[in-house]
Amino acid sequence: MPEPDVTFPSWNAGREISLDPGSPEPLYFQVSRQLHAAIEDGRLPAGARLDNEIDLAASLHVSRPTVRQAIQSLVNQGLLVRRRGIGTQVVRSKVARPLRLSSLFDDLAGLGGRPGSEVLANRVEPAGEEVRELLEAPGLGHVRRLARLRTIDGEPLALMNNYLPDGVIDPDDDELREHGLYQLLRSAGVRLHAAEQSIGARLATEADAELLQEEPGAALLTMQRTTYDDSGRVVEYGWHVYRASRYAFNLSLTNWPQ
Template sequence: MNTSPVWDPAREIVVDPDSPEPRYFQVARQLHAAIEGGRLPAGTRLATELDLAASLRLSRPTIRQAIQFLVNQGLLVRKRGVGTQVVRTKVARPLRLSSLFDDLAGLGASPRSQVLVNQVEPADADTAALLEAPGLARVRRLRRIRSAGGEPLAVMNNYLPDGLVDPADEDLRDHGLYQLLRSAGLRLHSAQQEIGARLATAEDAALLHEQPGAALLTMQRTTYDETGRVVEYGRHVYRASRYSFNLSLTNGLR
């Protein structure tokens, strides 16, 4: 018998029909906030799409789109016979908002970047969602190989709302992205970061001087300014043989 709690959305979610935000995104954003804030702990069951739609006075396709948005982010899961459940909650910790360039420079490693892509292009729906900006028309896409001592360490992929910065390739070769953002007057405040691992593809191997199938570390980071706006989404891969992440955990250890 399933005894996980069922959450009542009518007490949490308010949809503004006059907002420029799509209604599905308003629902998804507030569900996300409830998960992040601990009001929807892991294991909580959501009501059915029909019940949610009736409770919020929205269409079922709108609710389905909002739920799928969070399923794609890994926050919700659909289980046959159980329904939709919260999979996990993210632990919010203070992050040192530095780029790999900053970290390498701090170690005296003379970092450099090879710029593969630096262009403005139309923003598709997935990219706009990653930047939490529904309706975003254009995005700056960056792709670089970050090296130290002439040796490649990482392939960096970044997406920014168009208009925040307009860096030349020379700027990107000699400076970190966060340094360029701060120089443009942006005040970086916080970030959400996920670290994982995968095996190198043939393209990864060629760019990073590794063998296909070699272990790579992965990192996804969403960076916010002091107003809560997303200013950058990064998706990077690092050579596990040459790079590691260090986390200091101090709270709650007994």
């Protein structure tokens, strides 16, 4: 769902933002810095809508390009979003997910959010050559194909696509809506052991944008993961896309002894 259209009459840019034209700090940066602080401390909560650029420029006694540059810097940081027909709004903080052998559903629940899923595909289909290679199973006849739209507190966050060898699990749509994939695998007795994972980025297609409520061409994070059980069998291959404005990966790095 889109961010709610919320009005916060108590926050006034002309009163809250103080600019110093004599400072070596550029005016756009002064505006951006103070808007950032207002978002961080809650004076501008998620969903709050800013005045348009002309009104903001007038209240701050600066040029419209100065305001536009300040807003764009916060859009680039994922703190503001421009929505067609709505204007510029504050967005929620990004979901920061640690990289570990867990499902997004479980991680979101652990972060205190309200995870949800819309099941887009849940079917068994013939396994083509490419799918057999991805699952490292040359003799595989059929595969379970899953596609889900993952949400947090009702807001779209990620598109989750998965192939599993047929017969590993046989979930119905309700189970996929209420549980993470790894939880379902473990409940079925699958002993997850390790995974190989790659992370990348791409731009949103029109289909991505419609499902994720982003603009076409918006930045998306991508992840491909191959998961193995303790016998070395591939039990799942996933390719997922995440809204870069709402999502980040956390990595822990270790200094190995020389």
